[in-house]
Amino acid sequence: MAPKIAIVYYSLYGHIGSLAKSVAKGVTAAGGAADLFQIPETLSADVLQKMHAPPRDTTIPDITPEKLAEYDGFLLGIPTRYGNNVAQWRQFWDQTGGLWAKGALHGKFAGIFVSTGTMGGGQEVTALSTISTLAHHGIVYVPLGYKNTFPQFADVNVVRGGSAWGAGTFAAADGSRQVSDVEHTVAEIQGKTFYETLAKHQF
Numbered sequence: 001m002a003p004k005i006a007i008v009y010y011s012l013y014g015h016i017g018s019l020a021k022s023v024a025k026g027v028t029a030a031g032g033a034a035d036l037f038q039i040p041e042t043l044s045a046d047v048l049q050k051m052h053a054p055p056r057d058t059t060i061p062d063i064t065p066e067k068l069a070e071y072d073g074f075l076l077g078i079p080t081r082y083g084n085n086v087a088q089w090r091q092f093w094d095q096t097g098g099l100w101a102k103g104a105l106h107g108k109f110a111g112i113f114v115s116t117g118t119m120g121g122g123q124e125v126t127a128l129s130t131i132s133t134l135a136h137h138g139i140v141y142v143p144l145g146y147k148n149t150f151p152q153f154a155d156v157n158v159v160r161g162g163s164a165w166g167a168g169t170f171a172a173a174d175g176s177r178q179v180s181d182v183e184h185t186v187a188e189i190q191g192k193t194f195y196e197t198l199a200k201h202q203f
């Protein structure tokens, strides 16, 4: 059977949401299909207003922990907070104890894509620190690597987020920068690479 893939992300200002759509395109280009989900918001409307958050994308459903068990692989979209994971993602993982106790996610696969405000803002650390949670669940981390991304990653004349750890974008300190063409391309490559990696296995 074809691997069942969920793209699960949190995005306050839309950058990760935009990358997620390109990751999904890549999965489709490889012959697969992916369902998109959002991590539920935990901040109050008052705080969101103070953070100048735009309205949430209501076209993408929120995920529940139990839903994860229905998929073979996950592509996780995570914006950086203080060089680390966003709290909404942590709160979600903290509700997966029941799944952990049953080993329900053991042997599944996950890739990670990220967004920071700035260069050096913590893209790789955000991915790296997420792997600890994957390890505890027994989820196999699938890096993006360089094999399919070398032309994009070797070009140091272009400002671009992302690394061997996964696709990424720079939102700029004030959130004004949009996901660039090359960042969208790398996100698509990640979706495609992830699907092709999983398709080598039996489900």
Ligand SMILES: Cc1cc2nc3c(=O)[nH]c(=O)nc-3n(C[C@H](O)[C@H](O)[C@H](O)COP(=O)(O)O)c2cc1C
Pocket: 010, 011, 012, 013, 014, 015, 016, 017, 079, 080, 081, 082, 083, 084, 115, 116, 117, 118, 119, 120, 121, 122, 171, 175
């Ligand atoms: C509380 C807070 C902490 C942040 N910490 C960092 C940081 O450590 N490094 C960085 O480059 N950007 C940081 N940012 C910027 C976010 O990473 C940026 O807004 C996000 O990647 C945009 O993605 P989104 O549009 O999908 O929400 C921070 C933003 C907030 C609100």
